[in-house]
Amino acid sequence: MSDVRPRIRLPRSANAGDVVEVKTLISHNMETGLRRDGSGNEIPRQIINRFTCEYGGKMVVDMEMHPAISANPYVEFDVKVEDSGEFVFTWYDDDGSVYSETQAFEVG
Amino acid sequence: MLTRRDTMALGLGVATVTMIPGIASASAVDDAISAFTGGAAVSDGGVTINAPEIAENGNTVPIEVEAEGAQSILMLAAGNPVPGVATFNFGEGAGTSRAATRIRLGGTQDVIAIAKMADGSYARGAVEVKVTIGGCGG
Numbered sequence: 221m222s223d224v225r226p227r228i229r230l231p232r233s234a235n236a237g238d239v240v241e242v243k244t245l246i247s248h249n250m251e252t253g254l255r256r257d258g259s260g261n262e263i264p265r266q267i268i269n270r271f272t273c274e275y276g277g278k279m280v281v282d283m284e285m286h287p288a289i290s291a292n293p294y295v296e297f298d299v300k301v302e303d304s305g306e307f308v309f310t311w312y313d314d315d316g317s318v319y320s321e322t323q324a325f326e327v328g
Numbered sequence: 329m330l331t332r333r334d335t336m337a338l339g340l341g342v343a344t345v346t347m348i349p350g351i352a353s354a355s356a357v358d359d360a361i362s363a364f365t366g367g368a369a370v371s372d373g374g375v376t377i378n379a380p381e382i383a384e385n386g387n388t389v390p391i392e393v394e395a396e397g398a399q400s401i402l403m404l405a406a407g408n409p410v411p412g413v414a415t416f417n418f419g420e421g422a423g424t425s426r427a428a429t430r431i432r433l434g435g436t437q438d439v440i441a442i443a444k445m446a447d448g449s450y451a452r453g454a455v456e457v458k459v460t461i462g463g464c465g466g
Contacts (some may be wrong), residue, residue, distance in 0.1 A: 239423030252432075254409055279419025281427060286412040288405050290388040291431040297416075300424035 224248055226321040230310060234301050234328050242273065242280075245294045246311050246319065268293055270312040275325070276305030284290035301327050352411040357404060357440070360411050364402045364442055365450045375443045375453030377402070383433060386459040392428035395443030395451060401425065402444075407437025434462045 229243040246268065265325025267287055273280040281297045293311075304327045311319040361370065378392040393401050393416070403413040416427045425443070433439075440454045 273421075274419075275421045277422035279417075280421040282417040282419060283427070284415040284417075286414060287410065288408050288413040288432045289431055294428075294430045296392075296428040298426055299421055300423040 224313075224317075224319050226309060226311065226312075228307070228323055229322060230307070230323065230325060233326070233328050236302055237300070238327075239298050239300050241296065242299055242307070243294070243296045244271070244273070244309055245292055247292050248311075248313075250287065250289055250291045250293060254287065266314045267315055268311045271295055272308075272310045273297070273299070274308045275299050275301065276303060301325065303327055314319055331465060335464055352406060352408055354406075357406050357411045358456060360402070360404055361440075361442055364415070364444070367417045368448075368450055370442060370450040372452055374445075374451035375441045377453050378428075379439055379442050379455050379457050382458045383406050383459065384460045386433040386435065386462045388430045389433050389457060389459070390428065390430050391439060392426065393441045393443075393453075393455075394424065394426035395441070395445070396425060396444035397446050398425040398451075400444045401427070402442040403431075404440040404442075405431065405433055406440055408432070408434045413439075425437045433457055433459045 224247055226246045231240050234240045248268050251266045255263045257263055265287060269285050271283045271285060280299050281293055283295060305325060307323045307325055309321045375395040383389040393403060395401055400415060400417040402415050404411045405413050413431050414429060418425050436458045438454045438456050443451045
């Protein structure tokens with residue numbers, strides 16, 4: 221898919237040891253494989269089947285997704301930030317594509 | 329002789345029958361749970377699910393699950409064609425065992441969450457979501 225675009229929302233600042241809320245969204249149809257087109261042909265499934273977030277090299281959340289996840293998958297979770305570091309967000313598409321986004325985060 | 333009304337009733341009957349394969353059977357839900365737990369006992373409570381009581385649009389229903397101390401949480405929609413929704417595995421960088429997402433619900437049904445705790449035990453929570461417009465394509 222060519223129109224896949226990840227978006228991340230992090231808090232502006234945090235202190236060492238804080239638990240911060242991270243919100244992620246990626247534009248994607250999440251085609252279930254259960255729908256049919258106008259001529260009655262099955263539209264093949266194509267979803268993002270896995271999402272991961274790491275911070276400072278540690279796994280935060282590794283999520284397995286099924287077709288019941290809405291289009292433009294939104295995921296929100298909490299991260300413990302001990303030091304400044306880098307967030308790595310990765311989405312895995314059924315077609316083998318991998319979408320990745322990294323963001324540096326400063327702990328004050 | 330069939331009146332127009334009878335014909336319409338017949339049509340409704342057919343529609344109802346053809347809808348049935350679109351609902352996950354209870355055994356599909358049980359299978360998904362035992363695949364996650366490995367057949368271990370599951371206790372009630374300790375898992376919080378935040379969901380709207382009534383969702384107007386089944387295409388995107390906000391759901392939040394939380395189970396303090398859970399390593400992973402399995403989320404199922406008991407009334408969808410396929411019950412699996414998501415599994416959240418929390419790593420050492422996680423701040424809590426909480427996650428929120430948006431899901432598709434084909435109709436009014438129970439959303440079930442099974443949490444795997446750090447001590448290897450399993451806990452279960454469930455909440456009914458009433459859906460005005462289903463969200464499974466069709």
